[in-house]
Amino acid sequence: MPVAASDIVPLHVLGTDVDLHVGGHRTPHLVQVLRDRWHLCLRADGTPTSAEPPQVVGATLLEPDAAPGASATSDPAAAPGWARGDSVSDSDEPRLLQRLTQSVTYAAIGARSGELLMLHAAGLADPVTGATAAFVAPGNTGKTTLCRTLGPARSYVSDETVGVRRDGTVTPYPKPLSTRRPDWAGVKDEQAPGSLGLRAPEVTPWLAGVVLLRRVEGHRGAPEVEELDVLDAIMAITPESSAFMRTERPLHWLADVLDRTGGARRVTYGEVGELEPLVGEICGRRSPW
Structure with missing residues (x-):
């Protein structure tokens, strides 16, 4: 009908x-x-x-x-x-x-599938240059909270999937933010980005850096940053990607992305506000593409 x-x-x-x-x-x-x-x-x-x-x-x-x-x-x-x-x-x-x-x-x-390198990640971009920080993590481990907390000063790319083209540009997915509520058992609240002060990119985003998030309850002190070699980074990132093996030479593509953007880092943290300097550093980069 x-x-x-x-x-x-x-x-x-x-x-x-x-x-x-x-x-x-x-x-x-x-x-x-x-x-x-x-x-x-x-x-x-x-x-x-x-x-x-x-x-x-x-x-x-x-x-x-x-x-x-x-x-x-x-x-x-x-x-x-x-x-x-x-x-x-x-x-x-x-x-x-x-x-x-x-x-x-x-x-x-x-x-x-087969066209984009799709990372299960939160993405925030500099509103002027489009430099985008991708924070890769499994579900329910801080991506949406990061966007809610650090996104209003930047452009909101996604709290779910960061899609990277071959030329390094990013396809935005500024979906509703899926937020847990203590009074809604088993169901997330789909919140309009604008209600949280978030805006879509006005310039084309491009990937400036990749970070793997590891949130630890009770973690004290500054976030711990670990530089990953290419093999370890690929092993950590591929499980948090979509349709990865449907792309042409996916391992070479991901390795090239990491090489251009300075390699991946794993960050262990407790409170998302502590990631502000890291977000600022990545979003302040010049394009390697």
Whole structure:
């Protein structure tokens, strides 16, 4: 069944067009919520940016007494009928928004597989030069907190995926920030970047440095910085990348990126505010590209 133009939220993420097809309970409300949360990724007039058709992700808010859809509430491994990037439905709005963010991310990653070096990282850029610091880390280990804390003075590239092109430029993914709340068990709050003082890059970002984050509760003193040799850096970074082996000569590409940007460092820290000098140093670099 065709979707009305008013029920489509057109996004551009990781250099890919993604259309959210919205339906179900309180459709106009959900459309507005999605436009608010994804405001930095909206295609202004909805026009596609390339000849390729947009990826499509469905978002359906069910009636409150309806049974939640398997795609939104079940472990994906236990729900073989669902693939990330397909339609998401749920009667719980916060849970729907979280699952939808995951589906948009996977749709975009799938579309750019083989084209980008995609790091599971937070990215902050100098608003004037575009110099971007990529902070690589597993989920739930500080990337979003880093963006919330140190991002307002810079350009927000992503709290999830930093996509690097062959020429060293970065494709922004300024998605809603997925924030844990103590009063929401098991569900993250998808917060609009603008509500946290974050802005999308106005100049093309480019990769200036790569840091692996290691947050340790109770860590005291200044952050501990460890320089990594190329092999150790590659071994640490590849598990925190997406579609890595689908690119051409991925190991050579990553090694070249590290060589150009001064190599990777691992930083052990306790409080994210302690990383300010490191972010400032990387975002103050001149382009090696």
